Structures are given as structure tokens and as C-alpha cells.
Amino acid sequence: MDNSPSHVITDRGLLAGKVAFVSGAGRGIGAAAARLFAREGARVLLAARTERQLKEVTEEIRAAGGIAGYAVCDLADPASVRAAVDRAVELYGRLDVAFNNGATGVPPGPLDQTTEADFDQVYAVNLKGVWLAMAAQVAAVRATAGSGAIVNTSSVGSLRGNPALPSYGAMKRAVNSLTESAAVTYGPEGIRVNAIAPGTTLTEMMREWDERSPGVIDRLNARTPLGRAAAPEEVAQAAAWLLSDRASYVTGTVLPVDGGMQAA
Known part of the structure; x- marks a missing residue:
């Protein structure tokens, strides 16, 4: 674990005093966000399907002096989603902000080669799961903090045609509309x-994806003005700002965090 000064919990930060819910928090952007939010002063409830990963990230946060708990959550299960959001209120007495980052992937390929099972799964997790979470989070914020903020993870692939991942892009575009x-x-x-x-x-x-389609990361980087892929924490930083009071007049936006890919 990185114990450099940038990874030490401080008393003040972007999210100081807030209770934050993070889905997909066992790995990737969600795990980076959970660590970052704790460093920025939030008490964090981590949610994901894999308990082992949740425990590891939660223990890292606590070892750095942060406050974190977790709830095993399947975003395709409505009762599980509501229980995870309720767990944040049970642990910390309120909910201020939520980052709906959990998602599932599908094998890349054209629309006619997408199986019905894969389509149904990406719908259940990436769209319906976000809708379920948002409904539960709005209710929790209303009942406790009174006001707050929600950030959903979409994709730059939702902003244009997405022939490699048509069902994934469609669900993410629908997330933009829900947002x-x-x-x-x-x-x-x-x-x-x-x-x-x-x-x-x-x-x-x-x-x-890069393992299944060797070279895809390099090809995507060639289309990106910054010429590289993002680290998960770089994406988490954008979510942290949008959830913070520094973004107090920002709502209804879908913010590309894409190294300029959408502009190219």
C-alpha cells in the first residue's frame, strides 16, 4: 500500500463531513474512488459483488486512517441494492453523496452477435441497477441529509455510435438520460x-478487453489527444469534484473524462 503523503487521510478535504456510497468499489474506478473519497474526508460505504475485494479495499482505507464499511451488493437484485444504500444510513446515520459506478461488461462484437443473455445482463446491471440505486439514494438523502449529490458512471462510448459495444453503449446512453x-x-x-x-x-x-482484442488500448490511445489511457484515480477525481460543494452549481451534466477523445 502506498503510504506517501498523498495517500494519508487528512481532517479536511473535498468531501469532509459527508457520507458517501460507492458501487463497484471492489476494483477499478470504484475502488480508486472509495480510497480517494476517504482521503478527502468522507465516511464511505463500499458496495460490490465480491466480498474479498471489498474487504481488501476497506482495510486499506481504515489502515490509512479513513472511515469505511462495506455491503455485498448485486446491482441486478433490487433488494440487494436497497439494502446496500440502507446500510450506509445504518452505519453513519445519513447519506450525502453517491457514486454509481458499478457495471458489467459484455464481449465486444457487432449488434447481431450480441446474445440475448448478455443484453439482458448489461441492462439489469448497467441501467436498471443505476435506476434502482438512484431511487434508493434520493429517498435516503431526503430522509437524512436533506440535500446532496449523485454521480453516475457513463462512458465516452455513450456519446456516439459504439459498434464494438452496442448494448453497453446503449445502456450508458440511457444512464445519461436518467441523469x-x-x-x-x-x-x-x-x-x-x-x-x-x-x-x-x-x-x-x-x-x-485488450486481452480478447490485442492492441485495443493502443488503438484507443491513438485516437486520444493526450495519447494515453487514464489511471482509475484520474477518473475518480472528477467524480469527487462533482460530488463536492465546489460543484454546487453543476447539475444535469455528462462530463467527459476522456483525454480529449470526444473532441477529436
């Missing part, structure tokens, strides 16, 4: 809702 609709609905209550649209990010999911 915008929720921002309009809950803005009058002081609940902000935004999304981030990461580009190529060095997560386990991205590395698995």
Missing part, C-alpha cells in the same frame, strides 16, 4: 445529479 431527468426532478430539493463519461481507463475490464 438529466433526475437533475431536473430533484434540483429544486437541492439534490444535484451528474454523470462522468470516462474514456480509455486502465481498469480490469479494459485490460480484459
